[in-house]
Amino acid sequence: MSSVLGEERHVTRNGENAPALRLAGVERRYRTEAGELPVLVGAELELEAGEIVALVAPSGTGKSTLLHLAGLLERPDAGEVYVAGRAAGTLSDDGRTAIRRTTIGFVYQFHHLLPEFTAEENVVLPQMAAGASRNQARERARTLLAGFGLTGREHHRPGRLSGGEQQRVAIARALANAPRILLADEPTGNLDVATSDLVFAELLAAVRGQGVAALIATHNPALAARMDRVVTLREGKVVPG
Numbered sequence: 001m002s003s004v005l006g007e008e009r010h011v012t013r014n015g016e017n018a019p020a021l022r023l024a025g026v027e028r029r030y031r032t033e034a035g036e037l038p039v040l041v042g043a044e045l046e047l048e049a050g051e052i053v054a055l056v057a058p059s060g061t062g063k064s065t066l067l068h069l070a071g072l073l074e075r076p077d078a079g080e081v082y083v084a085g086r087a088a089g090t091l092s093d094d095g096r097t098a099i100r101r102t103t104i105g106f107v108y109q110f111h112h113l114l115p116e117f118t119a120e121e122n123v124v125l126p127q128m129a130a131g132a133s134r135n136q137a138r139e140r141a142r143t144l145l146a147g148f149g150l151t152g153r154e155h156h157r158p159g160r161l162s163g164g165e166q167q168r169v170a171i172a173r174a175l176a177n178a179p180r181i182l183l184a185d186e187p188t189g190n191l192d193v194a195t196s197d198l199v200f201a202e203l204l205a206a207v208r209g210q211g212v213a214a215l216i217a218t219h220n221p222a223l224a225a226r227m228d229r230v231v232t233l234r235e236g237k238v239v240p241g
């Protein structure tokens with residue numbers, strides 16, 4: 001009995017039972033020339049492990065702000081962000097960076113790949129930064145890139161890849177450290193409709209296949225409908241979309 005309870009405590013402490021991501025009472029205000037702009041006012045959001053949630057909201061309502069806070073790139077003015085059960089506000093900047101590296105993957109609208117490195121190196125480097133050996137990292141990079149149909153393109157630099165290929169490499173890079181959470185801001189918003197559909201389907205398949213929880217901002221209702229749940233932002237709060 002006590003060992004069972006002990007195991008439960010252990011599991012909870014490691015965050016296995018906790019939501020992948022939780023925002024509790026999150027507030028964010030920007031100071032502007034016109035005064036204070038309250039963007040998030042007591043925002044609440046929970047992503048279960050493996051849950052894929054679309055964030056669909058009008059321009060300027062705070063989607064990027066929410067993603068930056070969820071990704072520990074910024075600190076909220078009030079409230080707390082929990083990543084796999086850990087309160088991020090209690091962590092040092094180094095602690096937050098470590099969580100960002102190992103637990104969270106990001107995909108942006110524009111690929112943000114390092115232009116002087118090949119596709120493979122772009123997927124290898126974040127793994128080495130998180131402690132993987134070069135060989136391990138290279139093997140995983142090749143597997144991931146192959147999963148996105150990029151075999152034969154591993155040694156191309158981003159400038160020699162198409163927009164769709166660049167975004168596929170960016171997704172592979174985001175998944176390189178087997179994160180628990182993927183955060184994406186219009187991940188296919190820069191692609192033509194046909195390519196966007198294809199790359200988005202590949203992104204969802206990869207995320208589902210790896211059991212990664214995802215919060216994906218998109219303006220495209222058809223793409224949002226393919227996710228488990230849709231949320232929006234209204235008056236600074238997260239509400240069902």
Ligand SMILES: Nc1ncnc2c1ncn2[C@@H]1O[C@H](COP(=O)(O)OP(=O)(O)OP(=O)(O)O)[C@@H](O)[C@H]1O
Pocket residue numbers: 030031032037039057058059060061062063064065066
């Ligand atoms: N650093 C900042 N300083 C001042 N105001 C900011 C800052 N960042 C964002 N804002 C303002 O906060 C509001 C929310 O911005 P945010 O980028 O989060 O919106 P968004 O929903 O992602 O918009 P879009 O869909 O156009 O990308 C906007 O009014 C924006 O002008």
